[in-house]
Amino acid sequence: MLMPSIFGENLFDDWMDFPFEREFFGRRNPLYGKNAKNIMKTDVKETDNSYELDIDLPGFKKENITAELKDGYLTITANKGLDKDEKDKEGKYIRQERYSGSCSRSFYVGEAVTQDEIHAKFEDGILKLSIPKKDAKAVEQKKYISIEG
Template sequence: MRYYPVFDNLFDDFFTTDAQGTSSVMKTDIVEKDGNYELSIEMPGVKKEDIQMELKDGYLNVTASHNTDKEDKDKEGRIIRKERVSGSYYRSFYVGEDIHTEDVKASFNNGELIVTVPKEAPKKIEENKFIPIE
């Protein structure tokens, strides 16, 4: 039996985090823009109809599924190497309990989901109002 050291870590980092501690799938950039937060979520190979978003208890939950039917095989039908991830993925972002579903906007183009969420408005401090005495 031959030993192939190149495959040692093949499955060790599957669904793990990278050097910055982030997930290897659904990488997200968040920027503040025009009074909103804009989330840019990478979803290569995912179809728009395979993405679901839900706003619950102040959390924006994003779920996507990706299945690849194509497999790279050698002449004998064995898979040589498979690095593309298949399955369901989930990310959750706290956006605040004052945000409602109709406040969230989303678009999907070329493997990138763009979600716009308004910043939570600061709570107003009630001013002392004096009650007139008649």
């Protein structure tokens, strides 16, 4: 027998949330509900010559993930849909927790980095990116010409 819960979907969903979290970090993506903060968790490691990013994308397929570099920002987008065959099966859902849609995340990598220099690999639900360290383009300083008098 299914019993309704007085605690909502999951007793522990908001257990560790802080009151200021919503105001500080903004509204969560309703597509993923209360678990939106668990999407695209990223580890960033600095080496001598590069930054290494490991982005968790469990349940996504390689062909549904894109990485775009524009104006110094690297944007990772992942799309996910439910199989049509699953929807056509007989019966009705009592509870459906899996979602379809997209999520994205952007990182500023600098305008000196080109797309050919970024290496990406998707393996076991983890997108691994290697981004070279580059010095920011130096802003041209004004050069004055001395005027003799």
